[in-house]
Amino acid sequence: xxxxSQKPSRDICQRGTSxxxxxxxxxxxxxxxxxxxxxxxxxxxxxxxxxxxxxxxxSGFVIDKFPISRPNLTFSTLTVSNMSPEDxxxxxxxxxxxxYGYTFGSGTRxxxx
Amino acid sequence: xxxxxxxxQSMFIQEGxxxxxxxxxxxxxxxxxxxxxxxxxxxxLLIALYKAGELTSNGRLTxxxxxxxxxxxxxxxxxxxxxxxxYFCAGNTNAxxxxxxxxTTLTVxx
Numbered sequence: 001x002x003x004x005s006q007k008p009s010r011d012i013c014q015r016g017t018s019x020x021x022x023x024x025x026x027x028x029x030x031x032x033x034x035x036x037x038x039x040x041x042x043x044x045x046x047x048x049x050x051x052x053x054x055x056x057x058x059s060g061f062v063i064d065k066f067p068i069s070r071p072n073l074t075f076s077t078l079t080v081s082n083m084s085p086e087d088x089x090x091x092x093x094x095x096x097x098x099x100y101g102y103t104f105g106s107g108t109r110x111x112x113x
Numbered sequence: 114x115x116x117x118x119x120x121x122q123s124m125f126i127q128e129g130x131x132x133x134x135x136x137x138x139x140x141x142x143x144x145x146x147x148x149x150x151x152x153x154x155x156x157x158l159l160i161a162l163y164k165a166g167e168l169t170s171n172g173r174l175t176x177x178x179x180x181x182x183x184x185x186x187x188x189x190x191x192x193x194x195x196x197x198x199x200y201f202c203a204g205n206t207n208a209x210x211x212x213x214x215x216x217t218t219l220t221v222x223x
Contacts, residue, residue, distance in 0.1 A: 006155075031209045042201060043156070043213040092155050096209050102146060104155035 002027050002097045006105030013083055013112050020079045021108045023093035028073035031096040034066070037107070038089045046091075049076040083112045116140075119202050119214030126192055127222050134200060134217045135186040142204030145178050145185040146211065150199045159200075160187070192221050 003026040013019050023032070034046040047055040047068055055068035070076045080087050090107040097103065119136045126132060136145070144163055148156035160171050162178035162185060169176055175188045185204075189196055199218050203211040 033210065042215045043203075043211075045210055045212075048208075048210065094155075094211075101158050101161045102203075102205075102211065103158065104148075106153075107155045109153070 001101070002029060002095050002103045004093060004095060004103060004105035006093055006108055008108055009106065010109040011111070013110065015084050015112055017083055018079055018081045019083065019110060020077050021091055021093075023076045023078070023105055025074045025095055027097065029095040029097055030073070032070065032076050033094045034068060034076070034078045035092045035094060035104075036089045037092065043092065046078070049078075049093075080110065083110075085112045088112045117202060117204055117212055117214040119217060121217055122215065123218040123220070125220045125222065128192060128194060130192055132189040132192055132196070132219060133186060134202075135184065136202035136204075136214045137184040138204055138212075139183065140204070141182040142212075143182075143207055144205035145176070146203040146205065147174075147176050147185070147187045148201045148203065150201065150216075152198075156201055189219075192219075194221050194223055197221050 005024045007022045032049040035043045037043045045058050046061045047057040049055050049068050049070040051070045067079045088111050090109050092107045093105045117136050117138050146161050147159045150156045160169050160176040165182045166180045167178040173190045199216045201216045202214040205211050
């Protein structure tokens with residue numbers, strides 16, 4: 001299965017600032033997704049990262065707040081913009097690889113103070 | 114949007130006991146997935162189910178894709194302390210996006 005490297009693993013940020021999270025995959029993948037997991041909660045899909053085009057956002061998530069880049073088939077970034085304490089969560093990238101199903105990165109644990 | 118109802122929310126069992134948890138939905142899914150999440154980690158895929166009625170095992174784990182495509186269960190036999198964690202079900206549509214249940218927190222007492 002694919003191996004995902006996600007950076008940073010954790011960060012503590014000041015409110016009003018932005019953080020960019022990177023997701024690197026060791027093989028080319030067609031489908032890449034970004035999820036959020038709020039404390040003690042389940043996972044919620046933020047968006048599908050599309051290679052070479054704008055990401056597709058789920059209801060309740062907008063590009064201005066969570067801009068996403070996907071320059072190639074092995075890399076994507078998610079930026080959490082103008083952060084507030086409510087953005088404190090674990091952010092995870094996930095990929096689908098043919099024959100191996102769905103793989104998650106280990107996540108970025110974000111605390112906004 | 115699609116929602117999954119996962120139960121039970123938590124379980125406290127004795128080592129060696131069997132465990133059963135399930136997910137139901139009002140929507141049809143093409144794929145059912147079961148994940149385990151340990152503290153500080155991302156979810157790890159345990160079992161993927163691709164056909165209605167499919168019954169699949171992975172060691173002590175057994176999962177089934179309900180015949181109506183709206184439900185799935187996961188059984189763990191002869192639980193051990195390392196089974197502790199949060200178990201999530203997820204349903205997928207053709208778009209590949211996963212909708213997650215709220216999770217079942219499993220505690221195993223030695």
